[in-house]
Amino acid sequence: MAFTTTHAFTAQPPFKNHPQFAVLKSRQLLAPPISTALYRNKARLFAVAATAAAEKKKRYPGETKGFVEEMRFVAMKLHTKDQSKEGEKEPAGKPVAKWEPTVEGYLKFLMDSKLVYDTLERIVEKAAFPEYAEFRNTGLERSEALSKDLDWFIQQGHTLLPEPPSSSPGISYARYLEELSEKDPPAFLCHFYNIYFAHSAGGRMIGRKVAEKILNGKELNFYRWEAGELPELLQNVREKLNRVAQGWSREEKDHCLEETEKSFMFSGQILQWIASSS
Numbered sequence: 257m258a259f260t261t262t263h264a265f266t267a268q269p270p271f272k273n274h275p276q277f278a279v280l281k282s283r284q285l286l287a288p289p290i291s292t293a294l295y296r297n298k299a300r301l302f303a304v305a306a307t308a309a310a311e312k313k314k315r316y317p318g319e320t321k322g323f324v325e326e327m328r329f330v331a332m333k334l335h336t337k338d339q340s341k342e343g344e345k346e347p348a349g350k351p352v353a354k355w356e357p358t359v360e361g362y363l364k365f366l367m368d369s370k371l372v373y374d375t376l377e378r379i380v381e382k383a384a385f386p387e388y389a390e391f392r393n394t395g396l397e398r399s400e401a402l403s404k405d406l407d408w409f410i411q412q413g414h415t416l417l418p419e420p421p422s423s424s425p426g427i428s429y430a431r432y433l434e435e436l437s438e439k440d441p442p443a444f445l446c447h448f449y450n451i452y453f454a455h456s457a458g459g460r461m462i463g464r465k466v467a468e469k470i471l472n473g474k475e476l477n478f479y480r481w482e483a484g485e486l487p488e489l490l491q492n493v494r495e496k497l498n499r500v501a502q503g504w505s506r507e508e509k510d511h512c513l514e515e516t517e518k519s520f521m522f523s524g525q526i527l528q529w530i531a532s533s534s
């Protein structure tokens with residue numbers, strides 16, 4: 257065991273009880289009384305340094321676990337208090353339990369979601385930046401599942417839409433993602449993370465509530481992951497995101513985190529199709 261001078265300043269009872277402490281003391285290798293003031297100053301310096309280090313840590317919560325944890329931390333704070341216990345925003349509008357969904361509104365939500373997932377999956381397939389290729393075939397893809405669900409609604413006699421809409425939150429989000437992906441990987445991957453992970457968490461809970469209210473409890477393919485166990489699929493993507501982010505500067509990481517709010521804005525608009533009963 258190496259006894260540094262730091263140990264000498266802060267010797268705590270367990271250390272004092274250590275047999276080697278007695279040996280050191282007997283050889284007068286430990287703090288002589290004359291320099292108590294000096295030690296006190298040094299201790300203060302250590303305390304200041306420790307506080308500064310803690311301050312720095314506070315700036316990037318989750319950092320030690322990897323970058324995904326930083327993204328999660330930022331995302332959780334953007335939830336309203338009724339959406340999640342980690343949420344910090346005041347509730348705006350009715351809580352999910354009080355939503356009064358209609359099949360018509362839910363279909364618009366599913367169609368807009370399909371536009372977004374089609375776009376994400378096309379972007380990683382094309383891989384304008386090599387790191388996007390990491391995110392092909394993660395098992396989290398939702399485009400095919402949504403196609404099956406929309407087919408099911410048609411079989412049930414529902415009409416999707418009389419004509420393709422010229423604008424919708426899904427079209428705006430898809431356009432935004434397409435453009436962003438061509439020029440800004442950290443910002444794009446923030447959306448990638450938030451869309452897939454939000455769907456696996458709050459999205460699933462919303463899907464269950466809607467199904468109870470308007471689909472006789474039928475579970476759609478959108479909420480089923482056939483490629484493997486969901487926690488494992490998510491963990492694999494976390495690891496890939498963490499690896500990609502290791503190559504980013506702190507500025508790029510911050511830029512990625514700052515994009516979270518936009519992801520909430522766009523996804524929130526798409527969710528409105530279910531929340532408002534039109």
Ligand code: HEM
Binds near residue numbers: 328523
């Ligand atoms: C009505 C809307 C929403 C509800 C009720 C909701 C609820 C939740 C809940 C309960 C969790 C799980 C928290 C936990 O790990 O204990 C969660 C996680 C999360 N949500 Fe939401 N959320 C909503 C909307 C959103 C939106 C719009 C986004 C972003 C686009 C988002 C992004 C996330 C992310 C990234 C996580 C972390 C997932 C993980 O750790 O694997 N959520 N949400």
